[in-house]
Amino acid sequence: MTKTTDIDTLDEVDHVLGEEYEHEPVPISARRSTFSVTTVWIGFPMIITGAMTGSILVLGMGFRNALWAMGIGNLIMFAYVGALGLLGTRRGMNFALLASIVFGKKGYVFASGLLSTLLLGWYAVQTGITGALISSAYGLNYVAMTIVAGLLYIGITFIGVRGLHLIGLVSVPLFVILGGWVALDAASTSGWNAIFNYPGNNGAATMTMGIGLTVVIALFIDAGTVTADFNRWAKDARSSVVATFSAFPFANLLAMLAGGVMTAALAVPNANPFGTDNMFGYMNGKQIGWLGALAFLFLYCNLGSVCAHCLYNSATGWSRILGTRMRIMAVVLGIIGIVVAAGNVWAFFIQWLSLLGVVVPPIGAIVLVDQYLYRRNAEIGEDWRPTAFIAWAIGSAVALIVEFYAPHFSTAISAMLAGGIAYAVIGRQPQTARAAA
Template identity: 85%
Template sequence: MNNKAEIETLDSVDHILGEEYEHQPVPTAARRSTFSVTTVWIGFPMIITGAMTGSILVLGMGFTSALWAMVIGNLIMFAYVGALGLLGTNRGMNFALLASIVFGRKGYVFASGLLSTLLLGWYAVQTGITGALISSAYDLNYVAMTIVAGLLYIGITFVGVHGLHLIGLVSVPLFVILGGWVVFDTASATSWQAILAYPGNNGAATMSMGVGLTVVIALFIDAGTVSADFNRWAKDSRSSLIATFSAFPFANLIAMLVGGIMTAALAVPNANPFGADNMFGHMNGKQMAFLSALAFVFLYLNLGSVCAHCLYNAATGWSRIFGTRMRVMAVILGAIGIAVAAGNVWAFFIQWLSLLGILVPPIGAIILVDQYLARRNAEIDRDWRPSAFIAWIIGSAVAVIVEFYLPHFSTAISAALAGGIAYAALALRPSPERVTA
């Protein structure tokens, strides 16, 4: 197929499924309803992985302290993601376009490329988790189940933002119903007083509040930073904030509470939330054919939501870098993710992805300072903006110091604050070049 035929085919696909506006702002006429953007966001964090994270927090901190970490962390995420999302709404731009203003028309590649690669990595990890849980629970072939999952998730992403809307419509009600059942089923074996008083794994809390906040924030800091990819579709600021609130704190907090309450209620010594000690394992543990079949469908659809969102973000970012279409990159990157997941090497990526995640908070903080304080309504006016990179290095350096030498503090918060303050000092310094620094 020649280039002209390929372009015509892609144009036809965009005409049928809708333009994704990879390289330009979303026009007002193409914006989506508040309900549509909300279903896109709410379906992202209301997932079983969030419940597993809630379990880890409760095991490490005890229920009450973990609850505080969940609430505070999610409120911080609402402020951070909401502010970045508003930039996308007001200007109609995706993250890569916003990053081009702040880091430069060439410099943005480093910020957008990093985040897009991290999100592709998480797509592979979540796809691998899908295959692993299905394989162990139903004694099915791991590679086959992983490939089926990956292809399903590529299909959802290929549809575009409307596909994210549709998967949210299905996955969210399923999670609310099944998560609610798990909570009340496990809580019925004990008392709410005992759940609130749960002290942590084997009666000892080992996780500090700073680490707990980092766990909450780090779960979606990558996707939260590229929130403009979703919020650019909102019609106005009100719709943008409603959609963000549906995710943080609402959906993310509910997901974490489902896992946290279940863990505190069952009080299993040395519980393994990423093994059988999660809501999926609890449903299968009842040994009821109908519930097990429902759990099978639920897992694919629920993790399909987060995987499709991650792949959409990754494909949007890399399509801008390579000058191609989101749907083309979704297929290419999705295939790479499936290969990583099916090769059963995804577990080795988790620590690496988490470590790279410490580089992310300064990026969002720098964009916020630049667009709200230093250079409102600025345009893409140069190839490189050194001040943004200097602040990014400072923020990441602080993150590394906190991560390895001050483990009781929050790495994510420290990194964002350091990066934002450093950029403010550089961009707002009294000088004739302040506006174009």
């Protein structure tokens, strides 16, 4: 009786908040408007973490080279995420369902589980960053601020894709106004000529173009690979492409430029973008009461957007794997993330998550080759598809070799190319088998 009552309660919640279609394609009747899907995507990368990344690029490469890395990297992301997103739109499937076709109805667990766990890790990291910045800026209790942030972000995710739409409506205008003001105000202290000619930290650029491209791509490669979780809600291909473009290059590039311009304008020696040398620290440094209060609201809303998106992706993937519902997993995984963040151990995860991230790009490349070149209309069939795993292993091996032995090249691009080419070669099937699929 209790179990039946619980199911009835969950059904009622889905009826009120909307079905999330964890285990089946989103029907056309449930698809959302272009504006709605666009606000879901644009609110994801237009975040203070993107601004911090832009600062790191400018410090390491100088402004001009960093600008090239930002532009090229975001165009690569547009092509990669856009193509994967179109698959989600065309078939109405989330990433876990698409992965079931490509890696097998049992094999998909490895691809979807890896990405869902990585995204949970990034949710914990971003929640920890929220608590750390608020604590250092206002002298408030770190654990309390982290818990408040985590619970808020769980609440947004629990609403579902509609919640991501709503937080985007708040987060994006705040970032455009405040990020634009920070960049322009900082630029007024040195002039645009000095910004464009900024040579890097202490006058020495140390980051190669390959590393710079990897930094740009790696920032959202995990979420970009599971883009079908978002784009399955688009009503047609045009809506899907518009939504993706709003994120890459537009929102992501804008966020990076906000941080990059500020860093080049201020030219602080040995600046620490993850400390106080970021747009949040810049606003608080003005010592203006209303601006400090606005910065507080901005930080929670802005990082709330990226955290809710990461938690949504993670919960969608794990709900498929465990045969449950997204909203249940959002609460369970969100609490796990809060514990990690509140325990102040989130910083130890960054290097580990970044290392695991090098094995992600081949996954998306394999899905693209499979679904666009070989098996366009294939359905979920075999339990395991060994060719996909072999190609994944090859792509990941190349990524690790580049990461440790040729770091001046782009790890992310190398991994994509190696995984895609490997699958294109070894994933060939006899013509009759392809026709049957």
